[in-house]
Amino acid sequence: MNFYQEVYKLVAKVPKGKVATYGQIAALISTPRAAQVVGFALRALPQNSEVPWQRVINSQGCISIQNPRWPQSEQARLLKREGIKVAFSHNVYRVDLDKYLYSFRAR
DNA sequence: AAGGTGACTAACA
DNA sequence: ATGTTAGCCACCT
Numbered sequence: 001m002n003f004y005q006e007v008y009k010l011v012a013k014v015p016k017g018k019v020a021t022y023g024q025i026a027a028l029i030s031t032p033r034a035a036q037v038v039g040f041a042l043r044a045l046p047q048n049s050e051v052p053w054q055r056v057i058n059s060q061g062c063i064s065i066q067n068p069r070w071p072q073s074e075q076a077r078l079l080k081r082e083g084i085k086v087a088f089s090h091n092v093y094r095v096d097l098d099k100y101l102y103s104f105r106a107r
Numbered sequence: 108a109a110g111g112t113g114a115c116t117a118a119c120a
Numbered sequence: 121a122t123g124t125t126a127g128c129c130a131c132c133t
Binding site for chain 2: 021022023026032033034035036037038039040041042043044053056057058059063064065066067070075
């Protein structure tokens with residue numbers, strides 16, 4: 001199973017109402033340095049994927065997506081729909097990590 | 108088939 | 121404190 005597959009598997013474990021960061025996922029698979037690759041993997045997902053990619057944000061708690069198919073505003077809406085509060089200021093969407101960050105259980 | 112191209116992040120200057 | 125850089129992987133020419 002390659003890196004991308006691992007990413008999808010882990011992202012799928014993030015429960016509704018919680019979020020995870022790219023670095024967090026990367027650290028679980030290999031090294032924390034692969035954070036960017038996590039983003040690459042999500043970018044490669046088909047539009048109709050079942051993977052809850054919207055629950056993955058950057059270490060600042062900000063929506064970091066760069067994909068014309070899914071504008072940031074759309075990701076923000078998806079998260080709000082799941083009960084997550086998304087603040088919008090300075091033209092940036094942000095989530096309170098202290099509140100919503102998901103902690104993966106060991107193993 | 109080799110190389111460019113991305114949803115990041117922590118470490119440095 | 122703000123800007124730059126290295127490390128990382130699969131997919132598409």
